[in-house]
Amino acid sequence: xxxxxxxxxxxxxxxxxxxxxxxxxxxxxxxxxxxxxxxxxxxxxxxxxxxxxxxxxxxxxxxxxxxxxxxxxxxxxxxxxxxxxxxxxxxxxxxxxxxxxxxxxxxxxxxxxxxxxxxxxxxxxxxxxxxxxxxxxxxxxxxxxxxxxxxxxxxxxxxxxxxxxxxxxxxxxxxxxxxxxxxxxxxxxxxxxxxxxxxxxxxxxxxxxxxxxxxxxxxxxxxxxxxxxxxxxxxxxxxxxxxxxxxxxxxxx
Numbered sequence: 001x002x003x004x005x006x007x008x009x010x011x012x013x014x015x016x017x018x019x020x021x022x023x024x025x026x027x028x029x030x031x032x033x034x035x036x037x038x039x040x041x042x043x044x045x046x047x048x049x050x051x052x053x054x055x056x057x058x059x060x061x062x063x064x065x066x067x068x069x070x071x072x073x074x075x076x077x078x079x080x081x082x083x084x085x086x087x088x089x090x091x092x093x094x095x096x097x098x099x100x101x102x103x104x105x106x107x108x109x110x111x112x113x114x115x116x117x118x119x120x121x122x123x124x125x126x127x128x129x130x131x132x133x134x135x136x137x138x139x140x141x142x143x144x145x146x147x148x149x150x151x152x153x154x155x156x157x158x159x160x161x162x163x164x165x166x167x168x169x170x171x172x173x174x175x176x177x178x179x180x181x182x183x184x185x186x187x188x189x190x191x192x193x194x195x196x197x198x199x200x201x202x203x204x205x206x207x208x209x210x211x212x213x214x215x216x217x218x219x220x221x222x223x224x225x226x227x228x229x230x231x232x233x234x235x236x237x238x239x240x241x242x243x244x245x246x247x248x249x250x251x252x253x
Contacts, residue, residue, distance in 0.1 A: 001056050004078040007071065008056035009049040012040040018248060019083045019108040020045035024072065026090030026114070027174035028166045030055030033089065035237040041244065047084070049075065051095075053170040061170040065091065065181045069098040076106065085248065087111040089233060090205065091174055094119060094181045100192050101183060109193035111244060114202060114230045116209040117184040117216060121175045129172035139163050148201040148229035155234050187216040194220040195247045197240060199228030221247070 001008045010031055021044055025033045031048035032055065039048040052071055053061035062068045072095060076084065085108045088096035093115035100107045128138025142163065147156050163171075194217045198210035207224055214220040223243045228235040 003057070005071070005074040006057065006059065007049050007052060007075045009047055009075070010039060011045070011047050013042070013045045018044060019085055020047055020081060021111075021244075021248075022072070022076065022081070022084045022086050023048040024086060024088040024092030024095050025049075025051065025054065026092050027178060028054070028163055028171035029089075029092075030162070030165070032162065033231075033234070034087075035234060037237050037241055038087075038233060038244070041241065043245075044248065047079075047081070051092075053173075054166050061166070061173045062177065063173055064177050065094045065098050066102070068095045068177070069102060072099060073103055073106070082106060083108045085109045085111060087113075087244070088115070089113040090115070090230065091119070091178050094178060094183075097183055097190075100190055100194075101186050104190075104192060107192055109195075109247070111195045111197065111247065112210075112213070113197045113232055113240070114199070114205045114210070115196055115213055116205050117187060117213050118182045118209075119178040119205065121179040126172070126175055126179065129168055129175055132168055135164070135168045145203045146230045148199060148227055148235060150227060151229060151231070151235050155231070159231065159234075184216070187213070190217050192217075193247070195243060196220055196222045197232060197243055198222070198224050199230060199232035199235065200224050200226045201228060202230045202232070204230040 050057040052059040086096035093112035128134040196214040198207040214222045225239045
């Protein structure tokens, strides 16, 4: 797998006149949290990264969302990516928002899933990921809160196998980074196209908080996917693909 600036990534497509899509996964995740139909979206160049300490990328992660955003900036410079749409989920949406605020010159627009301007984390998750003896039980709690009640058992089982891969230290640091993330007061300065996607049954970041984010971003649009939870892109990839194509004006190949 190719790497740049210490981050592994997948690349698919090319030749499109539109800026590429950069997919940013959430806490404890990897590029594989994005279904193939999204990270290989026909008609667009797609780059799906493993953040430091996740997936195939070495390290122990970062201790803040801003630090992750800086690493993504280093990565895209190493690749020679001048402009891109950032597609982020959960912590990845916080990273995308931070990039859009701190370094907007290279960000063409934002597609944010399971997103909010502030991301307080339930103390039981912080405590549980910080205690190796409770890590397994905490992963189960995260899974229960991440998927809608009607989610495919196969999807949940796949997530159960993948989530521990980053390890307790990385997941704990990710959740700590999310817990102090807050850009609410800065959103008035954001001047980028933005699409906010949420699952109607999201128990990690409620649709109400995603709608609050959308109201604070001038011109932002929203899509609420019925019957989906926090892992909306896995539960309803077709709905997310349709929303992406609409905002990017991409035709179905």
